[in-house]
Amino acid sequence: MRLLAALGRQPLDRPPVWLMRQAGRYLPEYRAIRAKHDFLQAMTTPELAAEITLQPLRRFPLDAAIVFADIMSPLPAMGVEVAFDPGPRLTPIAPEDVALLGDPDPARVAYLTETIKLVREGLDPAVATIGFAGAPVTLLAYLVEGGGSRQLPALRRALHSDAASPALETLARATRSYLRLQVEAGVDLVQIFDTWAGWLTPSQFRALAAPAIRHVIEGLGVPTIYFAPGAAHLLDQFPALGATGYGVDWRLPLDEAWRLIGEDRVVQGNLDPAVLLTDPDTVRRATRAVLDEAGNRSGHIFNLGHGVLPDTPVECVEAMVTEVVESVRVGAR
Numbered sequence: 249m250r251l252l253a254a255l256g257r258q259p260l261d262r263p264p265v266w267l268m269r270q271a272g273r274y275l276p277e278y279r280a281i282r283a284k285h286d287f288l289q290a291m292t293t294p295e296l297a298a299e300i301t302l303q304p305l306r307r308f309p310l311d312a313a314i315v316f317a318d319i320m321s322p323l324p325a326m327g328v329e330v331a332f333d334p335g336p337r338l339t340p341i342a343p344e345d346v347a348l349l350g351d352p353d354p355a356r357v358a359y360l361t362e363t364i365k366l367v368r369e370g371l372d373p374a375v376a377t378i379g380f381a382g383a384p385v386t387l388l389a390y391l392v393e394g395g396g397s398r399q400l401p402a403l404r405r406a407l408h409s410d411a412a413s414p415a416l417e418t419l420a421r422a423t424r425s426y427l428r429l430q431v432e433a434g435v436d437l438v439q440i441f442d443t444w445a446g447w448l449t450p451s452q453f454r455a456l457a458a459p460a461i462r463h464v465i466e467g468l469g470v471p472t473i474y475f476a477p478g479a480a481h482l483l484d485q486f487p488a489l490g491a492t493g494y495g496v497d498w499r500l501p502l503d504e505a506w507r508l509i510g511e512d513r514v515v516q517g518n519l520d521p522a523v524l525l526t527d528p529d530t531v532r533r534a535t536r537a538v539l540d541e542a543g544n545r546s547g548h549i550f551n552l553g554h555g556v557l558p559d560t561p562v563e564c565v566e567a568m569v570t571e572v573v574e575s576v577r578v579g580a581r
């Protein structure tokens with residue numbers, strides 16, 4: 249598998265390519281399924297979730313399929329009900345109470361095991377299956393805010409209290425057990441999404457986020473990718489997290505981000521998702537620029553700097569994937 253080879257920093261003729269949010273609203277075939285089924289139903293019905301996972305692979309020669317689920321998926325199995333509108337909505341929970349949550353009940357996420365099996369059966373063996381979860385800080389943000397938030401006041405207040413550390417420890421334990429279920433079901437690697445980590449100061453990240461992330465990742469048994477957007481001020485701390493690779497957004501040029509994380513590390517990224525809102529020629533040029541910034545380094549995984557935006561034209565995704573797939577390297581090292 250090309251993606252696993254890149255995670256092992258093996259020299260390759262071109263980098264592997266996949267996109268965060270590659271299954272979703274920009275695809276007419278996804279919208280067709282969603283017209284008949286609500287989001288939760290689509291996610292928890294293995295046949296539908298597997299079909300949505302495979303949809304982008306039928307259009308583009310991608311090197312990975314990311315299982316159709318959500319970072320909020322383990323919460324109902326931990327006794328926290330979540331609605332989607334389209335983002336997550338829930339009754340806010342005090343950080344002291346987050347610390348009391350248990351691990352997800354495997355019976356209540358059994359659909360995910362079944363989805364992963366169906367995805368594996370439907371995939372070319374050279375294509376990797378990616379499982380995922382939210383990082384502890386990002387889950388804590390949704391739990392204490394009750395959904396998405398512009399300024400994250402409840403999270404930021406919690407981070408200044410003694411309740412933060414036990415809450416993050418509980419979420420780390422639950423997330424680890426949720427990822428183990430996915431590994432046992434057959435995913436080839438996992439990605440940890442830390443959407444809100446960029447709001448932490450370097451010292452908060454070091455003291456609170458990093459130990460919880462390490463607990464999630466350590467000894468999981470498959471390669472791991474840790475992704476945090478808006479985290480340029482934290483990149484020098486990434487290697488201490490113990491992941492196999494690190495995903496970065498587009499705010500820094502790829503080569504600069506790579507220097508901060510460490511030249512001998514695996515780095516994923518980092519085309520600005522907004523480039524895909526333009527036209528195929530512009531997309532090809534911008535894709536080429538990211539490939540040039542990666543140069544001949546081993547261990548580059550081509551991806552966007554964040555998820556595909558809902559209004560993205562399909563032909564722009566196609567232009568990006570084609571440019572990467574045709575970009576055979578000379579003298580890879």
Ligand code: 1CP
Pocket residue numbers: 267268269270271272273282287314315316317318319320332334335336380395396397441443555
């Ligand atoms: O059809 C719809 O209207 C629902 C939209 C949608 C989709 C397609 C949501 C609600 N979640 C998803 C799937 C999803 N979410 C995937 C599937 C696999 C793929 O990538 O193709 C993944 C990996 C996620 C991860 C996720 N969910 C993140 C981390 C990545 C990121 O964007 O930073 C986050 C923050 C969420 C929460 C969430 N779920 C849904 C939305 C719209 C949001 C974010 C918005 C918010 O904070 O309010």
